[in-house]
Amino acid sequence: MITPDFEKTGGLVPVVTQDAATGEVLMLAYINREAWETTLASGKATYYSRSRKQLWVKGESSGNVQIIKEIRIDCDNDTLLFRVEQIGGAACHRGYRSCFFTKVEADGTGRITQERVFDPAEVYKK
């Protein structure tokens, strides 16, 4: 059994999440042991929210869940790669396909290079 090295970095291990079909990098998030076990058992990407300090089933609010297609672990056993099917076509809470929707130009300025897939104000209604 492979277990990520949760001890090394205080209980949290970073996860790179990639669209399995297109190869696009969607986001970076963190897991603790419970999130890891929940992901394996449910087949849906489950992270640990550092701001809310709780388990975070990705897409629980927005419906944009991530179905696990493949999991990879790195050579140091302290970083994971989730290759997923992104339901709803958008991983970012700001409504973009990927959280990396901003390109850093050569002059150091940022430029948004994607169109919004959804309107966050509509999706995260109170």
Next chain:
Amino acid sequence: MITPDFEKTGGLVPVVTQDAATGEVLMLAYINREAWETTLASGKATYYSRSRKQLWVKGESSGNVQIIKEIRIDCDNDTLLFRVEQIGGAACHRGYRSCFFTKVEADGTGRITQERVFDPAEVYKK
């Protein structure tokens, strides 16, 4: 000017490094402010080694440098994506194309899914 939020996480920001041509995720590493500025100025991926506690020009020992093709920053301004040309065809110090050469199977075991590009014992000679 975009500057990653180095304050948020104690001076270090994670970087996902992706092969710009194939989309393969190669590795995850960290940068501090100096590594960020060096990367921008040199056009070569430069990280901060947490174990050696020093600036780390990727490929300085092995020759496998990473030429920056595009830089993206995430919605929280605290994670970067370097899209690179991987010189030598291998990012991993263990001789593999990607550090994520191990697939986690459904039964939780790990399986190496890539062939070595180089022999680390030959490349990192004393």
